[in-house]
Each structure stands twice: as C-alpha cells, then as structure tokens.
Amino acid sequence: MTSAIFLAMLCLGMALPSPAPDPILDVEWQKWKIKYGKAYSLEEEGQKRAVWEDNMKKIKLHNGENGLGKHGFTMEMNAFGDMTLEEFRKVMIEIPVPTVKKGKSVQKRLSVNLPKFINWKKRGYVTPVQTQGRCNSCWAFSVTGAIEGQMFRKTGQLIPLSVQNLVDCSRPQGNWGCYLGNTYLALHYVMENGGLESEATYPYEEKDGSCRYSPENSTANITGFEFVPKNEDALMNAVASIGPISVAIDARHASFLFYKRDSWASHCLMDFIFQHGYTMGQ
Numbered sequence: 001m002t003s004a005i006f007l008a009m010l011c012l013g014m015a016l017p018s019p020a021p022d023p024i025l026d027v028e029w030q031k032w033k034i035k036y037g038k039a040y041s042l043e044e045e046g047q048k049r050a051v052w053e054d055n056m057k058k059i060k061l062h063n064g065e066n067g068l069g070k071h072g073f074t075m076e077m078n079a080f081g082d083m084t085l086e087e088f089r090k091v092m093i094e095i096p097v098p099t100v101k102k103g104k105s106v107q108k109r110l111s112v113n114l115p116k117f118i119n120w121k122k123r124g125y126v127t128p129v130q131t132q133g134r135c136n137s138c139w140a141f142s143v144t145g146a147i148e149g150q151m152f153r154k155t156g157q158l159i160p161l162s163v164q165n166l167v168d169c170s171r172p173q174g175n176w177g178c179y180l181g182n183t184y185l186a187l188h189y190v191m192e193n194g195g196l197e198s199e200a201t202y203p204y205e206e207k208d209g210s211c212r213y214s215p216e217n218s219t220a221n222i223t224g225f226e227f228v229p230k231n232e233d234a235l236m237n238a239v240a241s242i243g244p245i246s247v248a249i250d251a252r253h254a255s256f257l258f259y260k261r262d263s264w265a266s267h268c269l270m271d272f273i274f275q276h277g278y279t280m281g282q
C-alpha cells in the first residue's frame with residue numbers, strides 16, 4: 001500500500017460518524033442507561049454508545065486475560081462507561097497535594113530490624129471496619145484510622161474518632177466534604193483546630209453537614225504529621241515501626257476506571273471512584 005492511499009483511508013476514517021452500534025449489545029446498553037440514569041440527545045447517543053461499546057470490549061478482553069492469570073484484578077462496567085479515559089481524567093477534580101518538604105521524613109528515624117510480619121489489629125491499634133456509605137469520606141476514615149492508632153500507641157486507649165467532624169469541618173483547609181477530600185488537608189484541620197471529637201459525640205451521618213465541633217468534646221489532638229517517602233521500602237518501614245499509615249493512590253489510571261476487585265487493593269479507593277460517579281450523576 002502506498003502512503004498516499006493509506007493517508008486517504010485515514011482521512012476517510014476520521015470523517016466517518018460513530019461506528020454502527022452492535023445490535024447484540026442493545027439490551028445491555030438500554031439496561032446500563034437506566035441503571036445510571038443516562039439520557040442523551042440524538043446527536044450524543046451514537047458517540048456515547050460507541051465509547052461505551054469500546055469500554056465493554058476492553059473490560060471483556062481484560063477479564064478474559066485475567067482468567068488466564070494475567071493482570072491480577074477484574075474489571076466491570078460502571079457509571080463511567082460512556083467516558084473516554086481523557087474525559088474521566090477531566091472530571092476527577094484535583095486537589096493539589098503540597099510537595100513533600102525535604103529533610104522532614106520519617107525515614108531517618110526508622111529501625112533497621114524489621115519484623116517479617118505485623119498485625120496492628122491484633123495489637124489493638126485498629127477500630128472496627130465502618131462503612132462510608134454514600135459519602136466520599138474515605139480520606140477522613142484514613143485520617144481517623146491513623147490518629148486512632150497513634151493515640152492507642154501513646155495512651156493505650158482505642159477510641160473511634162469522628163469522621164463526620166472531618167467531613168463537616170475541614171472545608172476551610174480545602175476539603176469538599178462528601179464530594180472529595182484528602183488526608184493532608186484533614187490532618188491540617190486537626191492541627192489547626194487543636195482537637196478532634198470522637199465518634200461517640202459526633203457520629204457519622206454519611207452526608208454533608210455544618211461544622212458542629214465543640215472543644216469541650218475534643219478527644220484527640222495531633223502535634224504534627226510527616227510524609228513517608230514515595231517508595232515501597234519506606235512504606236514497609238513505616239508500617240512496621242509506626243503503626244497504621246494513611247495512604248492514597250492516584251486513581252486516574254486507565255486500569256482503575258473499570259476496576260472491580262483484586263486481592264490486595266484498598267476498598268476505600270474503589271468506593272471513592274464509584275461514589276464519585278454517584279455524586280457526579282446528581
């Protein structure tokens with residue numbers, strides 16, 4: 001094939017409208033649209049359907065390969081099915097995470113002789129699992145979990161701390177309540193606020209509310225927090241010698257878009273993605 005013909009075909013391809021939908025997927029498409037409350041204009045429908053079909057194919061291919069032992073995780077269709085990866089990335093609002101200050105890292109103080117295995121739950125550092133429900137509060141759960149562990153380390157008391165306190169009150173630091181937030185800003189709130197209530201006095205509500213923090217009911221306090229350097233050895237060191245550590249994962253990767261489950265990943269993260277989809281649909 002000469003390059004001239006190839007170019008002509010390329011141009012033709014680009015000028016073509018969305019490919020004809022695969023009739024085998026008609027029922028599934030209708031069901032998916034109902035499930036996620038999608039309604040498109042006539043012009044949109046063809047293009048959205050094409051993207052959705054493309055995503056369906058990728059998910060099926062991925063899961064087929066995964067069945068053969070590749071990848072290590074499964075995917076499934078979700079509310080983002082009509083989005084390209086570029087569109088998905090655009091809707092994921094970015095809260096800037098300040099860059100790590102050099103010189104202040106936990107790395108230097110860590111012990112050399114690490115245990116092969118450690119279970120902080122068995123050692124009493126971890127409160128029972130809770131459900132975040134229809135609120136993107138995983139960042140807040142992450143922070144209460146980390147503080148609960150360190151409080152136990154210091155005082156020997158394990159007290160569930162208030163996630164709702166963080167959801168409602170860390171907006172001035174830059175968090176967005178049940179919509180989105182990050183651990184750094186939430187930790188800043190606890191420091192600047194000079195306290196955090198317990199779950200008992202400020203219980204979880206799964207929704208945004210006005211800030212009702214009262215210093216009289218404050219249960220926890222932090223004097224500071226530090227970053228773990230971005231590598232797995234540092235994380236292993238920190239987890240082994242400090243206690244439960246707050247982590248975050250960049251969920252904007254293609255592999256996360258339709259992620260379903262695997263053996264190791266944080267469900268907080270997945271809830272984050274799915275709940276995000278739910279919030280966007282509002």
Ligand SMILES: *[C@@H]1O[C@H](CO)[C@@H](O)[C@H](O)[C@H]1NC(C)=O
Binds near residue numbers: 219222
């Ligand atoms: C937390 O620390 C701040 C600053 O040191 C202090 O003003 C506040 O009283 C403390 N709160 C509690 C509950 O210990």
Ligand SMILES: *[C@@H]1O[C@H](CO)[C@@H](O)[C@H](O)[C@H]1NC(C)=O
Binds near residue numbers: 200201202216217
């Ligand atoms: C402390 O918490 C309790 C239980 O939620 C509440 O009844 C009380 O009003 C709170 N105290 C203050 C000073 O807000």
